Amino acid sequence: MLGGLLLGTGIVALREALDTTIKTSEALGELTSLPVLGSIPYDRNSARQRIAMDDVSTSARAEAFRKLRANLQFAQVDDRSRVIVVTSPVPGEGKTTTAVNLALSLADAGIRTCLVDADLRRPSVAGTFGLVQDDGLTTVLIGQARVEDVVQQAGGRLAVLASGAVPPNPTELLSCGRMAEVLRELAAGYDVVIVDSAPLLPVADTIGLAPLADGVLLVVRASKTGRDQIRGASESLNRMGVRIRGSVFSVASAFKGKGYGYGYGPAEVPVPRPSAGHEESAEVAPSSGGEK
Template identity: 40%
Template sequence: MSQLPNKQRHLITVTNPRSPVSEAFRALRTNIDFSSVDETIQVIMVTSSGPEEGKSTVSANLAAAYAQADKKVLLIDADLRKPTAHKTFSLSNRFGLSSLLSQQAVLQDTVQDSGVSNLSIMTSGPIPPNPAEMMASNRMSTLLQDLRQRYDVVLIDTPPLLAVTDAQIMASKSDGVIMVVSYGKVKRDIAVKAKANLDRVGAKMLGVVLNNVKRKASEGYYYYYYGN
């Protein structure tokens, strides 16, 4: 697996695979895989209740963790309002999800190599005037059906749940949802309200990732913990 010296400052699973944080992402991957006995969890949405809780960092590291397990993985940046994947992976954002859904590009134009073995990236593309309508479109549903045939795991990074309706729409099209909560930053009632929005659309809640929890006082790393 390549180590990309100029890329992936947020990808601890790549830059320091033996760290406690990387191990936590592998545990998260395992918990997701065992979360459903009868159904395959293939399309996974990652969101948060509000901004700056670390959902995009979690999405990217979880995608890398799946890729390290020899899964063919696609990470989609479906945050069509404040996209970050192209910055995380130092990729062009000329063509991406919005280009594909607006028929300005074909699939081959929008999938890029991340530099990590088995991991491809679909950036957001140019910010459109109608993100929610794009997420709700039949074209988006058809795209996900196609991607299921091409990839073992499709991870979708969406906007925060309480900011816009995009995440709720995507939750209804996904096999399961991971919600990222910043420890000590988000009040319980806000997180509960966000989960209620998911329940309203019948989303399958896979679990919650508590972000920014230090395992020991001496550890400077952010720590990610999975729990139902």
């Protein structure tokens, strides 16, 4: 029994020593020396439902994206970015989910926003909204259409420029002079342009695209992204002279309580007030639903 206990303890200690992933937003901030602008909690439904920002959502995940929007706005009070690229060190970290919901959150606040799918390797923005993918960014870049001809509306509140057909040369297309012109054109027509881009480390697409933007958001997934991967992504952007506005910590451990009371946790349903002369006071009863 003693030997088994010591062996188990040793295995746990070894796993901790070999695990170089980031577990907390504080650790992410210390590693990158960047402000962590948002911490997006884990939601078991997020794989099936990428959009958290519907018209009435008060889930913890939706509120986290609203907080990201507010923190981003405060972070650029003196130097406002009009074109922001959202990327991540490696695939599967939630960059597209972050770009989609940040763009929706900005649009909900009355900010004229355009979401651009510049991940020309694995585009997914059009599919998220049920839009046409074949006509979009690449169609404009090769001169077959104008921006205004291919911009689509998502739910009547957000403009979306889909990726267009997947090209054989995405790195060259995204770093060309025409791409810079398209971003300037979009920035002139919208208050904010959110650009979903490819991951930094596997391909060179975002290294050529990021310098054309006003800033970058780096999305890091909790307990998945290694420290060396985060350092490598940050150093790649710094070498290009790119302004990293901050990081976003995705799939973080969710709050385990019953809700914060201001829109977090379960929705609240008001109980009808008692009639005049009734001695019982009205209360607010939490519903049994709610998103984790």
